[in-house]
Amino acid sequence: MSANSTDDRPTDQLDRLHNRLAEDFLGTIDVLASMVGAFERYHEGSHSHFVGYKSAETARQLGLSPTEVFAVQTAGRLHDIGKIGLPERILTRFPADLSEADFAEYARHAELGAVMLRHHNSLTTVADIVHAHHERLDGSGFPQHLKDRAIPPGAMIIAVADTFHNMMYRKGIARNEASGVPNAIRSAGSFLEASSKRYTQVMNYLEKKAGVLFHRKVVDAFTLIMETERRQLGDKLVKRVAPNYLRPGMSLAEDYYTSFGLLVAARGEALTERSIRALLRFAEDGELPAKVLVVD
Ligand SMILES: [Fe+2]
Ligand SMILES: [Fe+2]
CATH class of the missing domain: 1.10.3210.10 (Hypothetical protein af1432)
Structure with a gap:
């Protein structure tokens, strides 16, 4: 060179x-x-x-x-x-x-x-x-x-x-x-x-x-x-819900990663219709736990 x-x-x-x-x-x-x-x-x-x-x-x-x-x-x-x-x-x-x-x-x-x-x-x-x-x-x-x-x-x-x-x-x-x-x-x-x-x-x-x-x-x-x-x-309520119970306004209480280490959703992220659709897709692919931890 x-x-x-x-x-x-x-x-x-x-x-x-x-x-x-x-x-x-x-x-x-x-x-x-x-x-x-x-x-x-x-x-x-x-x-x-x-x-x-x-x-x-x-x-x-x-x-x-x-x-x-x-x-x-x-x-x-x-x-x-x-x-x-x-x-x-x-x-x-x-x-x-x-x-x-x-x-x-x-x-x-x-x-x-x-x-x-x-x-x-x-x-x-x-x-x-x-x-x-x-x-x-x-x-x-x-x-x-x-x-x-x-x-x-x-x-x-x-x-x-x-x-x-x-x-x-x-x-x-x-x-x-x-x-x-x-x-x-x-x-x-x-x-x-x-x-x-x-x-x-x-x-x-x-x-x-x-x-x-x-x-x-x-x-x-x-x-x-x-x-x-x-x-x-x-004193917010922290609970575990199935992905299809996610609603806009809730926020995630944990980070979620795919099995390959990619961040799917970050803790504290307020959920929107769009991010919920994306999360549901990941759930269908088995990349989310059966229930996710949310703050409601
Ligand atoms: Fe160990
Ligand atoms: Fe260990």
Whole structure:
């Protein structure tokens, strides 16, 4: 290539190359994250998304640098990548419901994920965090039974967001084995009751385990974020409705992504006739959960 115009100065070429590489890198992470989402059986693709973005918010709240926040967010989005390839009987059950042998196989996902990510030179920090996302402060976690400061701070952050999301799903929205329909959201009323009670139980659990399993400062920062979010929703009614019950004026209480990681509809978006038609099309293609969370 010759530098025959001011646009082609070596520094400009380098800048362009740098930007392209950065974009390629982010694109690679998006592709990996959408693969992880496609392997989530219980959470309809929402788990990695929630863990990634809530962990990043927590990291920011704790004053981590932008580079560290980015690593935590990426590790959060990819933390369960090692589950890819696990048999269906393990993916469709919660760890506590697994036999001893199946639990041992499930527990390998933290290390498997780290091994996968270490293939990329720029993902070694992320790989270390992924490796340790099931470690607990007192050494009761896995796979290496690390304690206290031996656990990367990013992993301690992901541990809290991951536990919160898993526990909210564990009891509140357990699936009916036969129909695959979430038990607790057969009606909006029962979901509200289950979710608000469950929320309090889960937050109490995190509080009780702060300083034991989880880092105290992380639990405090995560709690602050969740409480602020709830307050912002105010006393408006949050409910789950089937897509064909969506009406203009309602707004979405969660982001919705396709199985390939594309944003279908963003939280807070006020629904219009047009956006409802688009959402219904996505629902027909199976790209929306059976019920979506709205603020009415
Ligand atoms: Fe995990
Ligand atoms: Fe997880």
